[in-house]
Amino acid sequence: MNRRSLLAACLSLACYFGVTSAAHAQAAAPKYPPHSLDNTELRVLPTNADGRSYQLHVHLPASFGTDKARRYPVLFVTDGYWDLATMAVSYNNQVYDKVLPEMIIVGLGYAGQNLDYGSMRGWELSPVRLGMLNFGSGHADKFLASIEKDIIPFVEREYRADPAQRFLGGSSLGGLFTLYAMYTKPELFKGYIAASPAVGLDDDWLIRRARDWAKSGKPINARLYVTGAEFEWPKFLAAIKRYQAALPELKHPGLTFQSRIIDGERHAGTKAESYARGLRFVFAPLAPETGPDKDN
Template identity: 30%
Template sequence: MKTLLILACVLGLAPSAFAAGSGATGWAPAVLPQSVQRDLPSHHTGRSYRIFVSKPSAPAPATGYPVIYVLDGNAQFPLLALQARAQEKRAAVTGQAPTLVVGIGYPIDGLNDEQARAEDYTPPAADLSDTGDEQARRQGGADRFLAFVEDELKPLIERSYPVDRQRQTLFGHSYGGLFTLHTLFTRPQAFQTYLAISPSIWWNHRQILDEQRAFAQRLADRPQPLRLFLGVGALEQPSPLDAGGNDPRRQRLDSRRMVDNVRELAATLAPLERAGLRSQLRIFPDEGHGTTALVASGRALGFAAGQPE
């Protein structure tokens, strides 16, 4: 509930959203301006996705709109959409082109479909018996989900809006951050800019690092311009000095090493700048796993536009 209240307050929807649920009369559902949605079935994954789009009011540049694709769209899209509108109003000052925001979510009323995203956002593996996720019924569907994005979603967006194919960004948090890294490491040409926030590097014994090593070799052989933003909250990994080491939640956080994993990945990727990968690391002080997504999303559009962090 705390996360819901934070999100609602940030979006300015708290009074109407919560009063409507209390049975008060005279309230109508809140509507996000300049935004539309539809459900899109996928032949690749066998499930449907709720697609949210926020289109700028300004005409598209000659090359088309830059696009940012946002995973966990039910939760993450509203904030990015409102930020895109605010940036558009300040375009004369920032010089930033209006951005098309596309949220990829699920046809649910809540913020996340935990079972669906656990399957869609985790990479394939020969052995999924000990991934560290004890709740997910199915995992390892990231390649099918990426095929949906590339073969079904992107063509739909490009038929509907003028899009700059050379300015496309992927934004993901947690398992979405893991999927963002998987896409960068296995299909780097899919996007030009990647934002991996609190990525679940711990998943399946840090399998993603094997993909990173293969990617580093390919990029060294065939350089290409790519940009990566890595973000994590300082509170996502407890300090060794903190009390409560026997608490099960504390033990889980210790074992996942969220901050250390991101730091180590950033250090490993830094030498790839000469091959075209410009990466940045940001550790957000006083932020935990949930709030890091909110804070990092505030920087997503600027980073996608090439503004210095």
């Protein structure tokens, strides 16, 4: 074998052993289990008449598996693929502190992989068209109807949710949808958390709807918590402040509300504090410290 042939053979062997060694190392590397949120499961609903396929992120209370006769309040959260974990962390911390009751939290999301959440949520969270954005938006009425007719019955059938104790929360467009639901079907939920709601869309459409509702004299027997962030986009925050300032003037019969501007935060950063404080406010009548279980 000449020198050139010997060199080629050595290179071939080196490549072979290098490849097999790399493959062996890859095969031998430990595969760690992915992290998941405890006491949480995913449920996919059949595609509805509007062609929407919803996936529910269901976070169950610690006693759910042992207290078989108990029914629980349920909190529905928009944008569950983003916000369920934030809401669940705040919830679990405050249950430990005995300032929240045990509850079921249902994050509202979509079935499928690699989804464009921006366009999907734009389709249904806003009651008005979103300007030049190509979302085909303005279908909040269809989403609310699906929550009422499909999602709520499913949750109450499958998870022992208390139909007398339903709550709704969301941020940004989700906060706008939360307020839209309150001014459309106020009897559907007993409490609302609207974090940085997009109330300025379509020249304050939501504020005009609130004023029309006030003129009707119809009650809203619920609790409402509304926030904005100190460093939101200025026009966005100005609209939130207009709504917050209007609430005392509107004097909705039956509505108990609280407003707050979260200092030092921008738009998405306000979620953690908004949800934590919002939970405590809207669930105060049921909390162990202040509610019916206070002596236990």
